Amino acid sequence: MKKLILLAFCLFATGVYAQTTDSVTIRKIYNEVLNNSPSYEWLRHLTQQIGPRLSGSAGAQQAVDWTKQLMEQQGFDRVFLQEVMVPHWVRGAKEVAYVQNGKQKTAVPIAALGGSVATPPKGIQAQVIEVKNFQELRELGADKVKGKIVLYNRPMDPTKLNTFEAYAGAVDQRGNGATEAAKLGAVGVIVRSMTTALDDNPHTGSMRYATGVPLIPAASISTNGAELLSKLLKQNPGLTFYFKQNCETLPDAKSYNVVGEIKGSEKPDEIIVVGGHLDSWDLGQGAHDDGSGCMQSIEVLRAMKALGIKPKRTLRAVMFMNEENGLRGGIGYADYAKKNNEKHLAAVESDNGGFTPRGFGIVGTPEQRAKAMSWKPLLAPYGLHEIGAGSGGADIGPLAQLGTVLFGFKPDSQRYFDFHHTGIDRFEGVNKRELELGAASMAALVYLLDQHGL
């Protein structure tokens, strides 16, 4: 019995000791990042000196070169590129659009959707049919849709607390709207921007065409523009809409994932990835989406080094290329891992903006989730309350097939869709402390994953 009690005590003491060591280290990580992080200045460079980084653009290539150099300057053990071929879509000249109501022309802000074809050089002018969803469209039928421009005007649901759920509930209009409308003979589509805000910023984003269906041009319209057009349509269903865009898809281009690595001291063959995507849309500076996630990921490894933490496992900061319109970087990274027989224990992605941290979504087995959720008491003091089943991230998604446990960093989502895919996703929209707290939260999770496995 005495032995049992002693054993129980030892186990208890070891547990307490581990928790104490962990909590001390996590405090040190937050202190290091909040006192000394250069991540905000890195983001300033990436967004203001390099700027937009759409796949295949000169900006994307500059970002590859610069982040490679940046990670080399941090003295990581290895920094390397992974070649991937990426779609190369270009917007061309700024779009023009107006509502023609009798003799009155009212300009409205639009942006071609990524992947869309151009209009004819002189633009398209046609009557407009407004719908909220595909069912409504199909019920109208070809008779009423043929020759017209379809306005998709279903707003993101403002009552969803997590705005990403509201986004998921509306984004089919952007992704498949052109195809569904073309099936019924429409000549173009205009999609209400994906935001709960009412403003003048069109939100671009990717769309797809289905094979065997005519390719018709698709553009987003600002929410204020959509509201105006809808109001005018109620007054005059015969009004017309004009828009012109001359975007095009060029041949695939060569690009790269950028990877920085700290070699593990005990289990160098077990890899933990922390990453974001380096490409961005072309309208703003890709500050929240996803310059923040990239700079945070590099900061995770920098802070570890600065604190003299020698990870047991190999840590990799990965700047994925082409999340926005192809996911070639994410797919290529997983292919490379598979080909090289690499074991990826876990991957953490930050691609929901540089906002104040709320938690992590987990994709893994119930046992793996439970283990990660047992760390809640260590993370809750830093505002990380929402740790549980959720989504990982687009770029790390393909790693799931290798048995990798995925973690999606979950910052507060309220402001994200004010910026997402617009011209105002700029450096000024990111708060230094919020960015740093995100990096520290990711570093704390990576530390626990490295210490305790899954």
Next chain:
Amino acid sequence: MKKLILLAFCLFATGVYAQTTDSVTIRKIYNEVLNNSPSYEWLRHLTQQIGPRLSGSAGAQQAVDWTKQLMEQQGFDRVFLQEVMVPHWVRGAKEVAYVQNGKQKTAVPIAALGGSVATPPKGIQAQVIEVKNFQELRELGADKVKGKIVLYNRPMDPTKLNTFEAYAGAVDQRGNGATEAAKLGAVGVIVRSMTTALDDNPHTGSMRYATGVPLIPAASISTNGAELLSKLLKQNPGLTFYFKQNCETLPDAKSYNVVGEIKGSEKPDEIIVVGGHLDSWDLGQGAHDDGSGCMQSIEVLRAMKALGIKPKRTLRAVMFMNEENGLRGGIGYADYAKKNNEKHLAAVESDNGGFTPRGFGIVGTPEQRAKAMSWKPLLAPYGLHEIGAGSGGADIGPLAQLGTVLFGFKPDSQRYFDFHHTGIDRFEGVNKRELELGAASMAALVYLLDQHGL
């Protein structure tokens, strides 16, 4: 035994039923606010049409008149004013300040602290002695301080997760710095602004003089200005600093708390207060501090009415006057309650900005806290995880003596001190969804307090 089982079942069922009813009502409250709240437009009016509202100013009086009218328009059962006499400090002409380093003059942004005396009309020019705290100052002694301007340059600690803790750890420099320096013969004080950000915005705020100590002028300096001055001092300890301000304290002025009320249907004599403070500093528009809290408080009552919720107890939205430099409204409100023998069950204050909700701080007995904390499962789905012992709010503080349980609404604190008491605390800094979620969170708590008491 059967009876016992039946009883247990009934109790269980009642409990479940209550929780279900509560959760349904809370969901309705959030939906109402997120779909229909006019609070953001109200805030636009208060900040952009009325603007700054320092106690005793024309703006403060306009805000009293307008919020009274606004609450009357909502059809509340009773709207009334409570007269209070308030301090009346005015800034006067914009301050001037520069560092004189040899022949070179470098202008720096300063703002007189609220309550400070003016400099002589021609300003003050003197050598500068820099300290981090009062102990360092006293150790220097009168020999080194006499005739000089003291620069208080201890930053807010960036490693505090809750920025209000960092503020509490630094604000003694602003509150008592002039008195401590004057005791040793200083001729003026310059205080590093209360923010973790590095920028060019001086943060004003209140300061006090002690009786029997000379009244020397006190101003805040932007954090960039403080860093510059400190750097130049290291290069040339003999440099001088010049500043001029012509603020003054006028006789106390008549002002008002504004109160709107929905009468309770079952216990009209038990009152639940929800409030913010209507006055603001004079530099910005008082958007986060505390236009947000005021508009949210009115929204709580509006949403209740819109949903047809008939509270059992009397609900009051209170716009307190003079939180910033006297607390006369908060003190006056409690005095009035005491005089009229009013029973105040609970008071909820929102005065930490219109940011995304995190929880509520509670001031009450352990039993009262435990009861409120038992509502966590109902509030956590809305991001309200931090519910426990904490602070209430300055304005509702005096109600504690009447046994009122105090609740401080706790939004995320990361961005608050970017704006606090500066010229950039403007409407544009407030996010619509974050403001509304705050109002809905307060309404959910008020609903639970009304339903279940404490």
